[in-house]
Amino acid sequence: MQDAAQVLRRVFGYDAFRGSQQEIIDHVVSGGDALVLMPTGGGKSLCYQIPALLRDGVGVVISPLIALMQDQVDALTALGVRAGFLNSSQSLEERRRVETAFRDGALDLLYLAPEGLSTGSAMRLLEQGRISLFAIDEAHCVSQWGHDFRPDYLALSVLHERWPDVPRIALTATATTRTRDEIATRLQLTDAHQFVSSFDRPNIQYRIVPKNEPRKQLLELLRAEHPGDAGIVYCLSRASVDKTAAFLVEQGIAALPYHAGLDARTRQRNQARFLREDGLVMVATIAFGMGIDKPDVRFVAHLDLPKSVEGYYQETGRAGRDGLPSTAWLAYGLADVVQQRKMIDSSEGDLAHRRGLAAHLDAMLALCETVQCRREQLLAYFGQTSQACGNCDTCLNPPQSWDGTIPAQKLLSTVLRLHRERGQSFGAGQSIDILLGRRTDKVVAHKHDELTVFGIGADLGDAEWRGIVRQLLAQGLLAVQGEYGTLTLTERSGAVLSRELPVMLRREPARTTTSRSRRKA
Numbered sequence: 131m132q133d134a135a136q137v138l139r140r141v142f143g144y145d146a147f148r149g150s151q152q153e154i155i156d157h158v159v160s161g162g163d164a165l166v167l168m169p170t171g172g173g174k175s176l177c178y179q180i181p182a183l184l185r186d187g188v189g190v191v192i193s194p195l196i197a198l199m200q201d202q203v204d205a206l207t208a209l210g211v212r213a214g215f216l217n218s219s220q221s222l223e224e225r226r227r228v229e230t231a232f233r234d235g236a237l238d239l240l241y242l243a244p245e246g247l248s249t250g251s252a253m254r255l256l257e258q259g260r261i262s263l264f265a266i267d268e269a270h271c272v273s274q275w276g277h278d279f280r281p282d283y284l285a286l287s288v289l290h291e292r293w294p295d296v297p298r299i300a301l302t303a304t305a306t307t308r309t310r311d312e313i314a315t316r317l318q319l320t321d322a323h324q325f326v327s328s329f330d331r332p333n334i335q336y337r338i339v340p341k342n343e344p345r346k347q348l349l350e351l352l353r354a355e356h357p358g359d360a361g362i363v364y365c366l367s368r369a370s371v372d373k374t375a376a377f378l379v380e381q382g383i384a385a386l387p388y389h390a391g392l393d394a395r396t397r398q399r400n401q402a403r404f405l406r407e408d409g410l411v412m413v414a415t416i417a418f419g420m421g422i423d424k425p426d427v428r429f430v431a432h433l434d435l436p437k438s439v440e441g442y443y444q445e446t447g448r449a450g451r452d453g454l455p456s457t458a459w460l461a462y463g464l465a466d467v468v469q470q471r472k473m474i475d476s477s478e479g480d481l482a483h484r485r486g487l488a489a490h491l492d493a494m495l496a497l498c499e500t501v502q503c504r505r506e507q508l509l510a511y512f513g514q515t516s517q518a519c520g521n522c523d524t525c526l527n528p529p530q531s532w533d534g535t536i537p538a539q540k541l542l543s544t545v546l547r548l549h550r551e552r553g554q555s556f557g558a559g560q561s562i563d564i565l566l567g568r569r570t571d572k573v574v575a576h577k578h579d580e581l582t583v584f585g586i587g588a589d590l591g592d593a594e595w596r597g598i599v600r601q602l603l604a605q606g607l608l609a610v611q612g613e614y615g616t617l618t619l620t621e622r623s624g625a626v627l628s629r630e631l632p633v634m635l636r637r638e639p640a641r642t643t644t645s646r647s648r649r650k651a
């Protein structure tokens with residue numbers, strides 16, 4: 131019989147296992163259950179592919195990425211592995227062929243979409259073959275707390291009930307301790323051995339900058355540090371994907387758009403080009419990237435704030451899979467906070483769901499506003515301790531903090547006065563205009579120039595005030611509400627106004643030059 135190292139060499143053509151691959155493989159080959167947490171690019175696939183080749187029967191892989199099953203199966207077939215998939219995109223004929231191969235034991239691996247399992251027919255099919263193991267990929271999809279919940283994943287606990295002796299291996303690249311516990315409970319994997327790799331991606335340089343003119347800032351980044359490099363630019367909306375891609379093309383950068391509003395053929399073509407050709411920039415919504423295996427993505431840029439730290443980690447994790455220096459760059463501004471709070475307020479779902487979303491956003495904001503090492507904070511979020519990294523913006527260019535209690539009081543009392551004296555609430559822009567003493571049409575129309583706070587903030591500039599609003603929102607000292615994103619006080623605002631609570635703010639460093647941009651320049 132072959133051993134795992136031989137299969138690694140003969141079938142996959144690699145010399146050595148990475149990280150804890152060998153341990154995991156040995157554990158599953160000998161029939162143990164496993165919960166594997168490994169960052170993107172860590173090499174999760176081999177952890178179930180090799181055991182499937184070594185054990186008797188067919189390895190059944192549950193994967194939510196229907197669009198990528200074909201690619202995975204093609205890649206395996208090219209290596210001489212007998213693999214097939216079943217999902218809703220296939221013709222009846224193709225399905226029959228794969229089903230027959232499964233029954234005959236003529237497959238090493240069968241990829242299934244989770245929705246298939248809630249239908250009786252897939253279960254009946256599975257009963258007719260011999261199963262070597264179950265692999266549950268992207269296992270965080272079972273977590274309602276997580277950012278990627280798929281109801282179909284809840285049904286996966288039946289696998290264990292029906293096939294108690296078949297080993298199961300659940301894999302994910304994104305899991306806080308809380309998500310991890312939820313995966314273990316929901317998939318009945320509480321007794322499984324947990325293999326937790328370090329989530330650190332030391333070659334990725336994390337940078338988060340205040341957003342002024344995002345497209346221009348992006349262009350500067352690409353020209354100064356990543357000319358001719360392949361990269362991904364994430365935008366929140368389809369419209370902004372289209373605009374940004376067009377803008378980059380205008381500026382002579384080879385960029386392609388990708389979002390769910392494009393027809394399937396265009397999407398497929400753009401994705402294929404991005405994977406095959408050198409130096410393309412993919413401008414995309416987060417619909418793009420899950421399961422994309424392109425080793426030389428040199429940068430991931432976010433033009434809008436991700437909804438959670440998990441999402442941010444996963445998206446930035448697509449950079450630098452080859453281990454070479456790469457950049458994770460995020461531009462974020464006040465409008466992001468306002469917009470996301472609005473989206474949460476108007477989201478469907480119960481209070482608990484909205485609270486979950488708000489907690490995700492708060493953690494993301496805390497990462498954006500931190501004066502500590504970004505990496506340290508990011509890893510701490512995943513329950514891993516580390517030290518200041520020396521390769522993020524806050525390490526390379528430490529931001530100073532300053533006592534912002536007085537400006538915070540000025541801002542909060544403006545919001546308070548509008549509410550108390552006028553019974554009104556407005557968005558951030560109006561408060562800032564009032565503080566700056568600007569007689570805009572809207573200020574004059576509402577006679578806000580007659581408020582005692584009018585002009586009391588003229589010692590600071592517009593950008594500084596926006597930064598203050600943003601940071602107070604991030605610290606929960608101020609809130610936005612409703613469709614128009616109006617500012618309101620929070621329970622904690624009072625303590626600032628009464629001087630019980632000093633407010634420390636982050637001073638934005640001047641435009642950063644990093645060690646790498648200096649080197650390249």
Ligand code: ADP
Nearest residue numbers: 144146147148169170171172173174175176423
């Ligand atoms: P993940 O699913 O964890 O994101 P993959 O399984 O797609 O990662 O692996 C990422 C890349 O690393 C793939 O190109 C894979 O072929 C490669 N890889 C995995 N394990 C090894 C290894 N032991 N030696 C060399 N390359 C490996």
Ligand code: ZN
Nearest residue numbers: 503519522525
């Ligand atoms: Zn750092």
